[in-house]
Amino acid sequence: xxxxxxxxxxxxxxxETDLQIxxxxxxxxxxxFTLDRTTNxxxxxxxxxxxxxxxxxxxxxxxxxxxSFGAEHVPTxxxxxxxxxxxx
Numbered sequence: 001x002x003x004x005x006x007x008x009x010x011x012x013x014x015x016e017t018d019l020q021i022x023x024x025x026x027x028x029x030x031x032x033f034t035l036d037r038t039t040n041x042x043x044x045x046x047x048x049x050x051x052x053x054x055x056x057x058x059x060x061x062x063x064x065x066x067x068s069f070g071a072e073h074v075p076t077x078x079x080x081x082x083x084x085x086x087x088x
Contacts, residue, residue, distance in 0.1 A: 001075050001083065002059065008087055015084070019077060026050040027077035039074065050076070 004015050020030040023046060035041035035048070039056040059072030 001079065002072055004075075004080065004083060015080075017080065020045040022050045022053055023047055024049040028053060029075045029077065029080055 004017075007015055017029040018031040019027050020033065021027055026049075028045065028050065030038070030045055032038060033046075034044050035053070035056060036043075039053075039058045040060065041048075041053070041056040045053065053074050054076075056074060057072070058074045
């Protein structure tokens with residue numbers, strides 16, 4: 001969500017994201033088919049339930065200067081839609 005919030009701060013009028021479906025048929029914002037590169041988890045997104053994916057750290061891998069995103073979690077589609085709805 002940090003990237004979406006920052007995009008809005010910078011004046012973006014729209015955002016785009018890739019989506020994956022979890023084992024329990026929940027939709028999450030995730031570019032990769034696996035959790036390996038962008039979280040501290042391992043494995044394919046579609047093999048894990050949302051609860052397990054949400055428990056992962058999805059931000060510490062990305063640092064810009066002194067900024068850390070360690071509190072970030074994999075967002076659900078509903079969270080993204082709520083975020084967008086509150087911006088209009």
